[in-house]
Amino acid sequence: MSAAGAPQASHPDWRESVALALVRASAARPGPLLPALHALQGHFGYVPAQAVQLLATELNLSRAEVHGVITFYDFFRTTPPGQRIVRICQAEACQAMGSAALSAHAKSRLGIDFHQTTANGAVTLEPVYCLGNCACAPAMLIDERLYGRLDAARFDALVSAEVGP
Numbered sequence: 001m002s003a004a005g006a007p008q009a010s011h012p013d014w015r016e017s018v019a020l021a022l023v024r025a026s027a028a029r030p031g032p033l034l035p036a037l038h039a040l041q042g043h044f045g046y047v048p049a050q051a052v053q054l055l056a057t058e059l060n061l062s063r064a065e066v067h068g069v070i071t072f073y074d075f076f077r078t079t080p081p082g083q084r085i086v087r088i089c090q091a092e093a094c095q096a097m098g099s100a101a102l103s104a105h106a107k108s109r110l111g112i113d114f115h116q117t118t119a120n121g122a123v124t125l126e127p128v129y130c131l132g133n134c135a136c137a138p139a140m141l142i143d144e145r146l147y148g149r150l151d152a153a154r155f156d157a158l159v160s161a162e163v164g165p
Contacts, residue, residue: 018043019051023058032059033069037076046077074115074127082117082124084163086110087141090127093134098151102138103127105152109159123163 022043026036036055040047047070056063070076088094088103107113110123117124133139136148140155142162147154 014044014048014050016050016054019048019054020058023051023055027058033061033066037070041076046080049078074129077115077124079117082121084122084143085124085126085141086159086163087126087128087131089129089131089133089137089139091130091134094131094138097137099138102140102150102152102155106155106159109152109156123159 019040022039023032023036026032026039029035033055036059037047040051040055044051052063052066052070055061055066059066070078086106088106089099090103091099103114106125110118110125112118112123112125114125114127128141131139131141131146133146133148138150139146139148140150141147142158145162147158150158
């Protein structure tokens with residue numbers, strides 16, 4: 001427990017002073033909540049639970065407002081991600097070219113659903129709603145590396161090469 005009685009963040013690098021600096025750097029901007037959330041997730045890899053109250057206090061919002069924004073946007077995570085993040089495009093062009101089947105295959109291959117992490121912590125699987133690679137649909141990212149023209153066999157080969165068996 002912290003001095004204030006709140007549980008400690010599970011992130012090993014949680015520092016309230018760092019989080020406070022990140023939030024305050026965004027506070028003067030119009031609509032500061034989204035930039036602050038991006039800054040926190042960029043630093044910690046997710047938005048730690050302790051950041052909700054900090055954001056609410058610093059930005060003069062309710063905890064419910066902060067929580068509502070975090071849970072509305074698929075981009076924000078409230079738990080640490082896996083070592084690698086696989087994002088499969090779900091936008092219309094990719095859907096037309098088979099992303100639903102690719103997504104089903106990925107979930108089966110990895111043994112997880114979207115927004116989940118493999119038991120060994122190696123991979124987090126996330127949907128994304130356009131990668132701007134429509135001409136090469138269906139597309140995915142492994143971390144920040146873009147791949148297109150995917151099918152189940154190519155997905156398996158890329159995941160094995162990039163992430164491991």
